[in-house]
Amino acid sequence: MKILAELREQGRGQDMQALVDHLPYARFLGIRIARLGNEITTVLPFADHLVGNVRLRALHGGVIGAFLEITSIVQLLFDTSCERLPKTIDISIDYLRSGRAAETYGRAIVTRHGRRVANVRTEIWQEERSAPVAASHGHFLLTPA
Amino acid sequence: MSDLEDHLAQIPHAAAIGMTFVSRGANTCVVRVPYAEHLVGDPDTGVVHGGVITALLDNASGMAVRTDPNEFTEGRSMATLDLRIDYMRPAQPREDLYCEATCYRMTSNVAFVRAIAYHDDPTDPIASSVATFMLGTKAEPRP
Numbered sequence: 001m002k003i004l005a006e007l008r009e010q011g012r013g014q015d016m017q018a019l020v021d022h023l024p025y026a027r028f029l030g031i032r033i034a035r036l037g038n039e040i041t042t043v044l045p046f047a048d049h050l051v052g053n054v055r056l057r058a059l060h061g062g063v064i065g066a067f068l069e070i071t072s073i074v075q076l077l078f079d080t081s082c083e084r085l086p087k088t089i090d091i092s093i094d095y096l097r098s099g100r101a102a103e104t105y106g107r108a109i110v111t112r113h114g115r116r117v118a119n120v121r122t123e124i125w126q127e128e129r130s131a132p133v134a135a136s137h138g139h140f141l142l143t144p145a
Numbered sequence: 146m147s148d149l150e151d152h153l154a155q156i157p158h159a160a161a162i163g164m165t166f167v168s169r170g171a172n173t174c175v176v177r178v179p180y181a182e183h184l185v186g187d188p189d190t191g192v193v194h195g196g197v198i199t200a201l202l203d204n205a206s207g208m209a210v211r212t213d214p215n216e217f218t219e220g221r222s223m224a225t226l227d228l229r230i231d232y233m234r235p236a237q238p239r240e241d242l243y244c245e246a247t248c249y250r251m252t253s254n255v256a257f258v259r260a261i262a263y264h265d266d267p268t269d270p271i272a273s274s275v276a277t278f279m280l281g282t283k284a285e286p287r288p
Binding site: 001002003022023024025026027028029048049050051052053054060061062063065066067069070085087088089090091092093094095098 | 157162183185187188189193196199200226230
């Protein structure tokens with residue numbers, strides 16, 4: 001992916017905000033990256049076009065899934081600064097409670113990083129980190145540049 | 146407008162990604178997402194982001210639960226318990242996405258749904274999913 005190679009050449013291989021700004025779908029969702037040292041948190045500000053149930057004003061299940069997937073991939077790129085976008089092989093999502101009309105945060109851990117496949121576990125939450133909205137684990141294909 | 150079309154029209158995120166109702170069967174339904182620039186995940190290739198496929202599979206799976214009027218009465222609430230997606234091949238740029246979802250089992254508390262996402266041939270899927278839904282959940286916002 002051109003943007004990843006460019007960022008790496010500029011010594012900004014870990015500038016995940018520049019990466020998500022470059023992805024139309026991540027921009028459409030409104031995803032931002034908060035970085036403190038070597039830790040990143042993805043941030044999804046609430047917006048009306050993310051709602052799946054008007055009566056509950058709850059986030060759409062697909063938005064939750066997409067946010068988990070993007071959080072997983074961003075963490076993987078942050079850890080490895082590889083030149084290709086990892087490809088999702090599979091992702092398994094547990095919906096734990098409804099996502100309210102509030103800002104949502106995501107953190108991921110790369111539990112195993114092999115030569116071809118990485119395993120990533122991700123959680124997203126709103127007001128309370130100890131009360132996650134959803135969790136996922138996924139397998140991602142790492143293709144050589 | 147059918148009840149499922151009406152239901153879909155009331156979902157803001159479904160409208161935001163251009164999701165439309167195509168057809169329904171006894172326990173199945175087909176939903177479409179037309180190709181659009183704002184759904185792209187990789188600007189180098191123009192391929193739609195996996196998250197769009199997730200939203201499509203999730204939404205169509207929920208609608209498949211609503212296809213059986215004897216089992217699922219209007220106004221009844223449900224919540225996705227889990228969703229597992231396998232991505233079999235990359236989506237093609239500038240092609241519309243379709244999803245066919247089948248609710249193959251419904252108990253008093255839980256519905257089980259399989260779904261596939263494809264461009265024009267359901268036997269050559271882009272992704273497949275299995276989902277479970279909890280039925281009769283609270284229809285009011287979480288405190």
